[in-house]
Amino acid sequence: MIMLDYRSAVILKYLVKECKEGSYKIIDVDDIVLSMPKKFKANKETIIQILDYLSNGEYISVKYSDDDQYCLCPLPFGRQFVEKDEIQNKNKKIIQIVEIKYNLLTFLFAFLGAFLAIILYNLIF
Numbered sequence: 769m770i771m772l773d774y775r776s777a778v779i780l781k782y783l784v785k786e787c788k789e790g791s792y793k794i795i796d797v798d799d800i801v802l803s804m805p806k807k808f809k810a811n812k813e814t815i816i817q818i819l820d821y822l823s824n825g826e827y828i829s830v831k832y833s834d835d836d837q838y839c840l841c842p843l844p845f846g847r848q849f850v851e852k853d854e855i856q857n858k859n860k861k862i863i864q865i866v867e868i869k870y871n872l873l874t875f876l877f878a879f880l881g882a883f884l885a886i887i888l889y890n891l892i893f
Contacts, residue, residue: 772827775808776818777853780827784842784850792831792841822846 804810822828827846831839
């Protein structure tokens with residue numbers, strides 16, 4: 769299987785969301801263009817190339833297509849890719865939260881240790 773770039777992954781996520789039951793659905797290319805973030809500056813030709821790329825990589829199955837519409841369905845491999853990506857994003861957020869808590873506790877205990885050391889030093893000397 770081939771790897772996906774960010775734009776292809778965004779389109780695949782959109783297709784999986786649109787085809788919820790796993791059945792074929794007719795999707796207009798203009799709808800995909802409108803769903804893309806503005807930073808991609810996507811046009812029809814780009815979307816068609818990405819859909820062909822996803823089809824060749826066996827992420828989606830295209831039943832038929834014309835210039836404006838595609839009848840397609842995400843394949844199990846494409847659905848697994850999206851699910852795995854969502855789980856990784858969720859895990860990243862959890863790791864970031866744990867990391868922030870760890871850093872705050874480290875700072876707090878270092879501060880308390882220094883504070884107690886100064887108090888102990890002043891009591892002894």
